[in-house]
Amino acid sequence: MDLINVHTVAKALLVLLAGYVVKVLTTFYKKRRALNGLPQPPFSFAFGHLPIIGKLVSTLPANCHPHVLMHYLRNKYDLPPIFYVDTWPFGYSICVVVDPDVAFQVTVQRSLPKHEAASDVIWPLAGTKNLVSMDGPEHKRWRAIFNPGFSSAHLMTLVDGIVDDSLTFMDVLAEHAEAKDVFSLEEAATRATVDIIGRVALDTQMHAQTKENDFVSAFRSQLTWLLGSNELNPLVIFNPMRRVVFAYNQWRMDRFVSKVMDERFATRPGSKAINGSSKRNRPVIDLALDAYLEEEGNKSATIDATFKRFAMDQIKIFMFAGHDTTSSTICYIAYVLSKYPDAMEKVLQEYNQVFGNDVEQTAQRIKEDPYLLNKLPYSVAIIKEILRLYPPASSARMGQPGFFLNYNGKQYPTEGFMVWPVSYALQRSPDLWPEPEKFIPERWLVKEGDPLFPIKGAWRPFEFGPRHCIGIELAMIETKIIMALMLRQFNIKAAYEELDAASGKEKLRTTPEGERAYQVLIATAKPSDGMPARVSRR
Numbered sequence: 448m449d450l451i452n453v454h455t456v457a458k459a460l461l462v463l464l465a466g467y468v469v470k471v472l473t474t475f476y477k478k479r480r481a482l483n484g485l486p487q488p489p490f491s492f493a494f495g496h497l498p499i500i501g502k503l504v505s506t507l508p509a510n511c512h513p514h515v516l517m518h519y520l521r522n523k524y525d526l527p528p529i530f531y532v533d534t535w536p537f538g539y540s541i542c543v544v545v546d547p548d549v550a551f552q553v554t555v556q557r558s559l560p561k562h563e564a565a566s567d568v569i570w571p572l573a574g575t576k577n578l579v580s581m582d583g584p585e586h587k588r589w590r591a592i593f594n595p596g597f598s599s600a601h602l603m604t605l606v607d608g609i610v611d612d613s614l615t616f617m618d619v620l621a622e623h624a625e626a627k628d629v630f631s632l633e634e635a636a637t638r639a640t641v642d643i644i645g646r647v648a649l650d651t652q653m654h655a656q657t658k659e660n661d662f663v664s665a666f667r668s669q670l671t672w673l674l675g676s677n678e679l680n681p682l683v684i685f686n687p688m689r690r691v692v693f694a695y696n697q698w699r700m701d702r703f704v705s706k707v708m709d710e711r712f713a714t715r716p717g718s719k720a721i722n723g724s725s726k727r728n729r730p731v732i733d734l735a736l737d738a739y740l741e742e743e744g745n746k747s748a749t750i751d752a753t754f755k756r757f758a759m760d761q762i763k764i765f766m767f768a769g770h771d772t773t774s775s776t777i778c779y780i781a782y783v784l785s786k787y788p789d790a791m792e793k794v795l796q797e798y799n800q801v802f803g804n805d806v807e808q809t810a811q812r813i814k815e816d817p818y819l820l821n822k823l824p825y826s827v828a829i830i831k832e833i834l835r836l837y838p839p840a841s842s843a844r845m846g847q848p849g850f851f852l853n854y855n856g857k858q859y860p861t862e863g864f865m866v867w868p869v870s871y872a873l874q875r876s877p878d879l880w881p882e883p884e885k886f887i888p889e890r891w892l893v894k895e896g897d898p899l900f901p902i903k904g905a906w907r908p909f910e911f912g913p914r915h916c917i918g919i920e921l922a923m924i925e926t927k928i929i930m931a932l933m934l935r936q937f938n939i940k941a942a943y944e945e946l947d948a949a950s951g952k953e954k955l956r957t958t959p960e961g962e963r964a965y966q967v968l969i970a971t972a973k974p975s976d977g978m979p980a981r982v983s984r985r
């Protein structure tokens with residue numbers, strides 16, 4: 448009897464194993480065959496593109512962001528603006544797009560659904576019901592509910608608070624100037640942007656710059672456990688504790704947001720939808736509740752469970768998407784301008800003209816007249832040029848059966864591929880930009896017809912179409928404010944040499960062009976090693 452059982456179990460196991468092997472072999476064959484006749488770098492049937500990627504990685508910093516890798520891959524093998532990369536079974540089969548018209552087909556003309564890669568990174572940080580991860584009618588509905596709070600006109604009414612949080616950032620820089628120490632500019636800027644987004648989204652003071660905050664520490668802890676984010680321990684994803692830590696940190700973040708939201712709604716001033724009061728100076732969450740209640744026919748004047756469930760994930764995604772993208776932009780502005788004194792001089796002159804010569808008055812002038820921020824063309828040109836060279840994010844979409852991309856009269860399949868318009872590669876492509884590797888803010892100020900004038904769709908740091916960034920205006924406003932306050936008062940220089948000298952890393956860690964502040968993947972694209980810096984007063 449026992450013997451029969453053992454045989455039966457062994458047979459069942461063998462059948463299962465055989466089934467599994469057949470499945471893997473079929474997937475393997477399908478994946479490799481799908482690449483037949485498509486543009487791609489040199490390919491091995493057994494290993495896909497892993498060997499050539501391995502070779503390329505050995506010439507780059509080991510932890511550089513995958514979008515940097517794709518750029519060098521294209522250059523090295525002289526690939527066309529659509530090419531395919533297969534890293535299965537370790538990664539996805541990817542259709543890389545480096546052409547504005549083809550990117551338009553993916554993000555605007557059809558707006559393909561999001562690829563699972565985005566949600567895989569985001570769920571520990573912002574759950575599953577957030578704007579970045581949702582798709583279809585559910586996304587459309589919640590996007591419409593949250594749109595009003597992010598309009599430029601509304602954000603202008605919140606400038607006072609943004610200036611206050613930016614001034615706290617200036618105090619932090621002043622402390623480092625006083626201490627003459629090397630510090631992480633990325634961490635300091637990140638804490639400032641967390642404070643700003645907390646205020647704009649919830650009208651709460653996170654105090655991320657001045658105290659330890661439970662939300663921020665849970666959030667940062669989540670980041671260290673994400674795939675690709677822990678340089679010191681890449682095997683972190685196999686750690687059985689990972690799920691437990693994720694769950695615990697999610698609970699801490701939800702507890703914080705829930706408490707703030709409950710307090711907010713307990714003392715919430717009347718909404719326009721309900722009693723006709725003004726929308727001015729009110730956080731994004733209030734305007735979203737107005738829109739939600741209006742949609743629901745104003746049946747209730749208070750928060751309901753559905754709204755709270757979705758709003759919690761939105762607040763977390765705003766915290767996530769709204770902080771490190773902007774903070775990395777601020778870091779690169781300081782970094783690049785310290786190397787381009789002419790551009791620095793020009794932007795300082797612009798500040799003198801717009802805010803007056805008294806540096807101490809900058810914050811007050813902005814508070815009195817936030818629309819002065821719309822009179823800074825050279826600052827905007829700098830921000831755009833930094834976002835061209837160092838885009839913090841991009842959009843990965845899911846290819847669809849029967850959906851083909853058209854390029855140069857030919858059709859390219861998308862089914863089974865992650866379709867990825869790689870903004871980094873697009874924005875540094877010599878086919879699209881004169882002197883693509885050079886920082887030239889003037890390309891944003893020339894008239895149409897000038898050789899420097901940007902090609903439509905070649906600049907896409909915020910992406911286009913229905914999934915474009917909801918926070919563009921906020922990002923621009925806060926960056927302009929921080930930039931003006933920071934550049935007028937401080938000299939900031941990256942301190943990579945000092946960091947490397949101390950750790951003995953200097954020979955290992957640059958791109959072939961000698962870029963030490965290359966971008967790394969920590970959920971988004973951030974400056975390597977947190978951008979060590981020194982600051983002094985002007």
Ligand code: HEM
Pocket residue numbers: 565578579590764765766768769770772773776834838839840841842843907908909910913914915916917918919921922
């Ligand atoms: C320099 C700053 C920023 C850059 C470069 C940037 C870039 C992007 C990009 C490329 C996307 C598309 C992502 C995708 O399709 O997966 C996106 C989406 C998004 N961004 Fe931003 N972002 C920035 C700042 C912000 C800020 C300040 C917020 C604050 C709320 C924000 C919130 C979001 C949200 C919620 C989405 C999802 C939109 C949707 O699918 O409806 N971003 N951003």
